[in-house]
Structures are given as C-alpha cells and as structure tokens.
Amino acid sequence: MKLVIFSDLDGSLLNYDDYSFEEARPALEKIRRWEIPLILTTSKTRAEVEIILGEMGFEEPFIIENGAALFFPAGYRGWDMANGIAMKSYGVMQLGMPYAEIRTFVKRMTPRFKIRGFGDCSVQEIADMTGLPYDKAVLAKEREFTEPFLLGEEKDIEDLKYLASKDKIKIVRGGMFYHFMGIHQDKGEAVKITKSIFRRRIGEEVRFVGIGDSANDIPMLEHVDIPVLIPHADGRFEHVDLPNLTRAGSPGSKGWNEVVEGILDDFERRCD
Ligand SMILES: [Mg+2]
Incomplete structure (x- = not known):
C-alpha cells in the first residue's frame, strides 16, 4: 500500500x-x-x-x-x-478563471459593495492585513486566478454571491478572507x-x-x-x-x- x-x-x-x-x-x-x-x-x-x-x-x-x-x-x-x-x-x-476576468467583475461591484481585494491593495497593505513580511506579500499579490478580499458589510455577502454567480464566479470563505473564483474550480x-x-x-x-x-x-x-x-x-x-x-x-x-x-x-x- x-x-x-x-x-x-x-x-x-x-x-x-x-x-x-x-x-x-x-x-x-x-x-x-x-x-x-x-x-x-x-x-x-x-x-x-x-x-x-x-x-x-x-x-x-x-x-x-x-x-x-x-x-x-x-x-x-x-x-x-x-x-x-x-x-x-x-x-x-x-x-x-483568469485573474483579469475576476478583477473585471470586482471593479464592476466596487461602487455598490465595500470590497477590498488584493488587486486594490498595495504590497504594504497586504503585508499589514495578512501579517506576512513584505517580501512574501509581494508573492501573495502575484495572482493568476483568484482574488482574496475583505467585505465591509457582512450582510452583503448573499447579494454579492448572487451577482457573482451570474458571471460564473463563486465566493468561498478561507481562514482570513473571502475568495472570488471561477465556478468550475x-x-x-x-x-x-x-x-x-x-x-x-x-x-x-x-x-x-x-x-x-x-x-x-x-x-x-x-x-x-x-x-x-x-x-x-x-x-x-x-x-x-x-x-x-x-x-x-x-x-x-x-x-x-x-x-x-x-x-x-x-x-x-x-x-x-
Ligand atoms: Mg487553511
């Protein structure tokens, strides 16, 4: 075995x-x-x-x-x-789904929801949010597919999930962040x-x-x-x-x- x-x-x-x-x-x-x-x-x-x-x-x-x-x-x-x-x-x-497509959706949603994704943050801000040292925060920002984010109003999550699903995007909760990603993964x-x-x-x-x-x-x-x-x-x-x-x-x-x-x-x- x-x-x-x-x-x-x-x-x-x-x-x-x-x-x-x-x-x-x-x-x-x-x-x-x-x-x-x-x-x-x-x-x-x-x-x-x-x-x-x-x-x-x-x-x-x-x-x-x-x-x-x-x-x-x-x-x-x-x-x-x-x-x-x-x-x-x-x-x-x-x-x-490619990261650029996820970011297009995030940008469309930001006027309506308090979304703060890694793509909206500087490396220093990612380091502050995650507790990662600066050099490792650089690597965390090198995204190819998914977007970790914080949501200002927890009550918005269901509405955001619904709108994301219409663009074939889903939201999954990790340890520290929510993550936007393609529905097939x-x-x-x-x-x-x-x-x-x-x-x-x-x-x-x-x-x-x-x-x-x-x-x-x-x-x-x-x-x-x-x-x-x-x-x-x-x-x-x-x-x-x-x-x-x-x-x-x-x-x-x-x-x-x-x-x-x-x-x-x-x-x-x-x-x-
Ligand atoms: Mg974990």
Missing part, C-alpha cells in the same frame, strides 16, 4: 499567526525519507508555494489558488504528463484529477490523506480516504460532517505534525 498526502497550508501545515512550519519538521522528514508525495493544496499563489516548497526542500506537484490549477514538476518521478499544458518547468492542468475537483493521475501511475493500492482547517478545505476532505481536520487557532473546529474524520489535537503545524506522525506510524505497522 502507498500513501499520498494533500495538505492545506495556512492554519494547517503553517501556523495561523506566524506562518511557521517548524513544529511539523519531524513528520516532514519522515515524508521525505519514505518518498511519500505531499501535494500542497492551498489558496496561496504559485509564487508563494514555490518558495515554501524550496524552504521545505521538496519538489512535488501542488495545487494553487483554491484548486485553480495543478502543477506537476517536469520529469516528476519520470512521469510523462502529456495531457497537461506544457510550461517551462511544469505540466499544468487549469480549472480556474475547487480543491475537491483538483484533488480528484490529481488522484486519478496517481492511481494510473502507482496503482489502485494507494490511500489518500487530506488535511485542512477551513470551509474551502471541505471539498478536498470529501475526496480522500483519510480526512484530517486541524482546529483553528482558538481551538474551535470548522463544522465538517464526515464519518471517518480525524481531528487534530492542536492548531497549526503542531497539530499537523502529531496527526501525520500518527498516520505514518500506523502505515508503517501495516507495511511490516
């Missing part, structure tokens, strides 16, 4: 407040040693994920901007990814495509793990064999109703490490 792990970043593998993954290093080290694919599945941009993968020392496929696109590094495990769009260093499968759809690629290459005897903390992770958790929910920073859990759900004992990278080490130990016992 083989394992493949999908994981959210913010509030899951990365702490909510300081974005650190230090406490997850023991589990990450085992994942590296056992060559288990770790597919970061995040609302972050490609530029942000590339840096984080570099910091972790991994070269793995990843899913960006809430399921907008799946990137397979060229030559990954010697696989030929002929069915994707070939980019310089990746095979890419795109589900999302979510983490679950991107996970489904990734699973079929792995099944074709490494056989049916593979178990998929999914780890997340927020509403935008639920479609991912619904499509895996072992769904894991990380509590929010205040210890509260997102409402998720899945029969086989594992709940981590701590928020952020500490909870991620505990629960992944548990899954890996169990996996090791079964393989012995």
